[in-house]
Amino acid sequence: xxxxxxxxxxxxxxxxxxxxxxxxxxxxxxxxxxxxxxxxxxxxxxxxxxxxxxxxxxxxxxxxxxxxxxxxxxxxxxxxxxxxxxxxxxxxxxxxxxxxxxxxxxxxxxxxxxxxxxxxxxxxxxxxxxxxxxxxxxxxxxxxxxxxxxxxxxxxxxxxxxxxxxxxxxxxxxxxxxxxxxxxxxxxxxxxxxxxxxxxxxxxxxxxxxxxxxxxxxxxxxxxxxxxxxxxxxxxxxxxxxxxxxxxxxxxxxxxx
Amino acid sequence: xxxxxxxxxxxxxxxxxxxxxxxxxxxxxxxxxxxxxxxxxxxxxxxxxxxxxxxxxxxxxxxxxxxxxxxxxxxxxxxxxxxxxxxxxxxxxxxxxxxxxxxxxxxxxxxxxxxxxxxxxxxxxxxxxxxxxxxxxxxxxxxxxxxxxxxxxxxxxxxxxxxxxxxxxxxxxxxxxxxxxxxxxxxxxxxxxxxxxxxxxxxxxxxxxxxxxxxxxxxxxxxxxxxxxxxxxxxxxxxxxxxxxxxxxxxxxxxxx
DNA sequence: CGTTCGATTGACGTAGATCAAGTTACGTGG
DNA sequence: CCACGTAACTTGATCTACGTCAATCGAACG
Numbered sequence: 145x146x147x148x149x150x151x152x153x154x155x156x157x158x159x160x161x162x163x164x165x166x167x168x169x170x171x172x173x174x175x176x177x178x179x180x181x182x183x184x185x186x187x188x189x190x191x192x193x194x195x196x197x198x199x200x201x202x203x204x205x206x207x208x209x210x211x212x213x214x215x216x217x218x219x220x221x222x223x224x225x226x227x228x229x230x231x232x233x234x235x236x237x238x239x240x241x242x243x244x245x246x247x248x249x250x251x252x253x254x255x256x257x258x259x260x261x262x263x264x265x266x267x268x269x270x271x272x273x274x275x276x277x278x279x280x281x282x283x284x285x286x287x288x289x290x291x292x293x294x295x296x297x298x299x300x301x302x303x304x305x306x307x308x309x310x311x312x313x314x315x316x317x318x319x320x321x322x323x324x325x326x327x328x329x330x331x332x333x334x335x336x337x338x339x340x341x342x343x344x345x346x347x348x349x350x351x352x353x354x355x356x357x358x359x360x361x362x363x364x365x366x367x368x369x370x371x372x373x374x375x376x377x378x379x380x381x382x383x384x385x386x387x388x389x390x391x392x393x394x395x396x397x398x399x400x401x
Numbered sequence: 402x403x404x405x406x407x408x409x410x411x412x413x414x415x416x417x418x419x420x421x422x423x424x425x426x427x428x429x430x431x432x433x434x435x436x437x438x439x440x441x442x443x444x445x446x447x448x449x450x451x452x453x454x455x456x457x458x459x460x461x462x463x464x465x466x467x468x469x470x471x472x473x474x475x476x477x478x479x480x481x482x483x484x485x486x487x488x489x490x491x492x493x494x495x496x497x498x499x500x501x502x503x504x505x506x507x508x509x510x511x512x513x514x515x516x517x518x519x520x521x522x523x524x525x526x527x528x529x530x531x532x533x534x535x536x537x538x539x540x541x542x543x544x545x546x547x548x549x550x551x552x553x554x555x556x557x558x559x560x561x562x563x564x565x566x567x568x569x570x571x572x573x574x575x576x577x578x579x580x581x582x583x584x585x586x587x588x589x590x591x592x593x594x595x596x597x598x599x600x601x602x603x604x605x606x607x608x609x610x611x612x613x614x615x616x617x618x619x620x621x622x623x624x625x626x627x628x629x630x631x632x633x634x635x636x637x638x639x640x641x642x643x644x645x646x647x648x649x650x651x652x653x654x655x656x657x658x
Numbered sequence: 659c660g661t662t663c664g665a666t667t668g669a670c671g672t673a674g675a676t677c678a679a680g681t682t683a684c685g686t687g688g
Numbered sequence: 689c690c691a692c693g694t695a696a697c698t699t700g701a702t703c704t705a706c707g708t709c710a711a712t713c714g715a716a717c718g
Contacts, residue, residue, distance in 0.1 A: 287543055
C-alpha cells in the first residue's frame with residue numbers, strides 16, 4: 145500500500161529497457177510513477193467484464209489469468225500472466241473491459257493510475273511506443289494460442305503451452321536448473337487449451353511417460369529443451385523477445401551448448 | 402499507384418473520427434498522408450511470416466485474412482479484414498512479422514510508409530492513441546475467437562462468426578436489406594473456426610434449415626437478427642464499436658423496431 | 659462448353675468428452 | 689505439530705461431436 149517501495153518501478157524499468165535504451169530523464173520519470181501495491185489470494189477477481197477501470201496493473205509476484213465465460217458457463221482462459229506482465233494495459237484506450245482477470249495463485253500486483261501513465265507517455269513519447277508494444281506482444285500470443293488450440297492435437301498443444309511458459313518465466317529469471325514452478329493447475333491449463341481437466345491429466349501423464357517433462361508437485365523440470373520444443377512445434381518468434389539471451393533456451397542449455 | 406486519389410485518406414479519416422473529433426490540423430495531416438494503392442487478385446500473399454515490412458496497409462475494398470500454419474500444414478485463419486481495417490499495423494512496433502496476410506477476394510489496399518505514419522503520430526500525438534486503439538480492438542477480437550473456437554460447439558460458434566461479420570460489415574456500410582456478400586468461402590470459414598470444410602458445410606446447412614440465415618451463392622441474408630444473435634450467443638461489446646447506431650442491429654431492424 | 663473451384667452428401671472412424679470413483683497433497687485450526 | 693477438510697490430481701469405462709475419405713454436383717469463366 146505504499147509508493148515508497150521502488151521494486152515495482154524497477155521491474156517496470158527493466159521491462160522497458162528490454163526494448164530500447166532509456167534516457168536518464170525517462171528512467172527518472174518511471175521511478176517517480178506512483179505504483180500502489182496490493183496483495184491477492186488465489187482465485188480472487190481483479191477486474192471484471194463491464195468494468196471501466198481508471199488504473200491498470202502489473203504482475204509483481206505470482207500469476208494471474210485473463211478469461212471469458214460462455215453462457216453455458218464454460219471458461220476459456222485467454223492469457224496467463226507472469227511477473228512483468230501488464231494484463232489490462234488495454235483499458236487505457238478501451239473504456240469498458242471485455243474480459244475478466246483473476247489471480248491464480250497468491251500474488252502481488254502494482255496498480256498505476258491511467259492519468260499517471262498518460263502523463264508519463266505525454267512527457268516521454270517514446271515510452272508510448274514501449275507500452276503499445278507490450279499490448280502488441282500480448283495480441284501476438286493470443287494469435288499463437290488460436291493456432292495452437294484450433295489446429296494442433298492436444299499432445300502437441302499442451303507441450304507448446306509448457307514451452308511458452310518456460311520461455312516467458314525464463315525471461316524474467318524464474319527458471320533455474322531447467323525447472324520452474326508451474327503457475328497454473330491442471331484444470332486451469334485445461335481451460336487455457338480447450339480440453340477437459342481429465343484429458344489434460346492424461347496428456348501430462350503421457351508427456352511424463354515420454355520423458356519430456358518431469359514434475360514433483362507443481363515443480364516442472366524439462367530434461368531436454370530441444371525435445372520438448374520439437375514435441376510442441378515451438379518457435380518463440382511470436383513472443384517477440386528482444387534479449388536473445390533469454391529467448392529460446394532455459395538456463396542450463398545456454399551454458400552447456 | 403497514386404497518392405492523388407483521396408478516397409483512402411477519407412476512409413482513414415472516417416475511421417479515426419469514429420473515436421474522437423479530429424481538429425482541422427489533424428484532419429489535414431491525415432489528408433496529406435501519402436497512400437499508395439495496390440490491387441490484388443484472390444489468394445495473393447500480401448505479407449509473410451519473417452518479413453520486416455517498412456509500410457503497413459489498410460483494406461479499401463474486398464477482404465483479406467491473417468493466418469498461420471502448423472508444421473503439418475494445417476491453416477488457422479486468425480482474422481478476417483474488411484474495408485477500413487489495418488491488418489498489419491502491429492508491424493509499426495514489432496519488427497519481424499509473425500503472421501501471413503493474404504487476399505481472400507480481389508481487393509484494393511492502401512499502403513502507408515511507417516516513416517510517414519510515425520511522423521504523423523509525432524506531430525499529432527492524439528492520433529497515436531487512435532492507431533493504438535485499432536490494434537487493441539483487433540486483440541479483443543482474437544480473444545473472442547479464442548473463446549468461440551475453444552468453448553462453443555460448432556453450431557453456435559459458426560453462428561457467432563456470422564454475427565461478427567454482419568456487424569463489422571454493417572459498421573462500414575456493407576450491409577443492405579439484412580444482406581451482405583460473404584467475403585470468405587466455406588473452406589476459409591472452416592479454417593477460421595477450426596472445423597473441417599465438410600463440417601462447416603453441414604452446419605451452414607443446419608443454420609439454413611433452422612431459418613437463421615438464407616443465401617443464394619455468397620449473398621447471405623439474415624431474416625431475424627435477434628434469433629441469429631441468440632443462436633450465436635453474440636454480444637458485440639468485444640468489438641468496441643463507438644457509434645452505437647452501427648452497433649448491434651443491421652439496417653432493417655434499426656428502421657422497423 | 660470444358661475446366662476448375664466451391665458446395666454438398668453419405669459412410670464410417672476417432673480424439674477427446676463425459677461420468678464416476680478414488681487417491682494424494684497441503685493449508686489450517688486445535 | 690498433528691488431524692482433518694478441501695482442492696488438486698488420477699484412473700477406468702463409455703459416449704459423441706466432429707473428422708476423414710470419397711464421390712458428386714453446380715456455377716462462373718475463359
